[in-house]
Amino acid sequence: MATRAADTTRSDADPRPETDTTLRTAHAGPRARPGGRSARVRTAVHRAVIELLADAPAEQLTMPAIAARAGVHPTTVYRRWASLGDLLAAVAESRFTDDLVVPDTGSLRGDLRRWVTDVATDLTDPETLAIIRAALGSSTGGGCACIVERRTQLGAMLDRERDRGGVVPTVDRAADVLMAPLYFRALFTDQPGDADWAHDLADSLVDHCATTAVATRPSSA
Amino acid sequence: MATRAADTTRSDADPRPETDTTLRTAHAGPRARPGGRSARVRTAVHRAVIELLADAPAEQLTMPAIAARAGVHPTTVYRRWASLGDLLAAVAESRFTDDLVVPDTGSLRGDLRRWVTDVATDLTDPETLAIIRAALGSSTGGGCACIVERRTQLGAMLDRERDRGGVVPTVDRAADVLMAPLYFRALFTDQPGDADWAHDLADSLVDHCATTAVATRPSSA
DNA sequence: GCATTATTGCAGCGATCGTTGCGTTGACGC
DNA sequence: GCGTCAACGCAACGATCGCTGCAATAATGC
Incomplete structure (x- = not known):
């Protein structure tokens, strides 16, 4: 636990009904391409969501606003994440992993x-x-x-x-x-x-x- | 506590900077008119919010949808409640008052x-x-x-x-x-x-x- | 390096949202 | 009863949202 794949290599909500486990391995096959740009976009969008939620009255958090803040075309956001809820869940999950080390004090x-x-x-x-x-x-x-x-x-x-x-x-x-x-x-x-x-x-x-x-x-x- | 004015007589978010307490008394003065129709609209809108939240994927809870469900014109909803957040807060507050009697078993x-x-x-x-x-x-x-x-x-x-x-x-x-x-x-x-x-x-x-x-x-x- | 193709950008569209001005209704005090 | 005025309905508008063609880009395997 707490050793899941890094933030930059996971695909959020792949609509294709494939087995997730095979995608994370090195020989991912000819499908899925979580390479440099996709990861960059993913990170930018996640950061944009966090930033917008921080200093915006929330509720005016829309897909176009996120895309604009991330420097990404709105279409990209719409296509990669099915809905705003999915995006938020993905952001929440990726943020709360690997952000806190489990202490080991001996007792x-x-x-x-x-x-x-x-x-x-x-x-x-x-x-x-x-x-x-x-x-x-x-x-x-x-x-x-x-x-x-x-x-x-x-x-x-x-x-x-x-x-x-x-x-x-x-x-x-x-x-x-x-x-x-x-x-x-x-x-x-x-x-x-x-x-x-x-x-x-x-x-x-x-x-x-x-x-x-x-x-x-x-x-x- | 638990003895606030009934649900039908309170005004949600009155933009007028008046003292709330004077409005609840009988001699409310020549201002504020929480009479029959306003109360009816208020109840209908609140019920609409609850119903829509119940059987809708949420997040597609919009002012026009609420108005339509309540049988009220969207303009009314926009004017009475400043934002969707205010409306939700009002619904929450009115729902969680007088819905549960404090038990008195002796111990x-x-x-x-x-x-x-x-x-x-x-x-x-x-x-x-x-x-x-x-x-x-x-x-x-x-x-x-x-x-x-x-x-x-x-x-x-x-x-x-x-x-x-x-x-x-x-x-x-x-x-x-x-x-x-x-x-x-x-x-x-x-x-x-x-x-x-x-x-x-x-x-x-x-x-x-x-x-x-x-x-x-x-x-x- | 080169072909393949997943992924992104672009332009444009229908639909809906949120707002505003104005006329009408109806609750309240007399 | 009657007048007053808050509250509501109506219609129209600009803006934005969410989506869908198609073209361009760049990551991956050879």
């Missing part, structure tokens, strides 16, 4: 405290927030793209602690205690949540897990 | 368990989810409108318990433990969360508050 508590702080800091960025909001607003389940990577990171830290022999909560439980408050406050309130608060979240999860042996329970949901 | 645990279940059930409704998503996506901080009423309800239950002499957490803490997971799962995942899971949330808050005397701490953030 679960240390890892979680560090990771929660990093995520909280990231959620302070207006750009990040704008992308999440826009992706959530779009129909094409762009919301999942925002957190799938974060869930993977969380799972990695829990797995590592489990390998150390510690009792760990489920990923769902950890997401409820850590990710949920982080994202909830960032999206719905004006309190970004400071470092102390974030640390308390991590501590409460670890402490609760230490006192009660709920980790072995099958867990609801 | 904080019972109140919270009941309330959490109700909120979880509400978040199962696709219409509700669509409104929240759309309001979040709009620029004009429509996100706050979705939860401000819920926060008030939560605070009311906590205040009642405090009057009973019990130790209660802060509203922020309760929101982190209860509301955050509810909304996070509803927005970002496909697991709506069942009744048992919701009850566990309420229990964890009450139990944690009972074991440790953190309630008297000034609490961060």
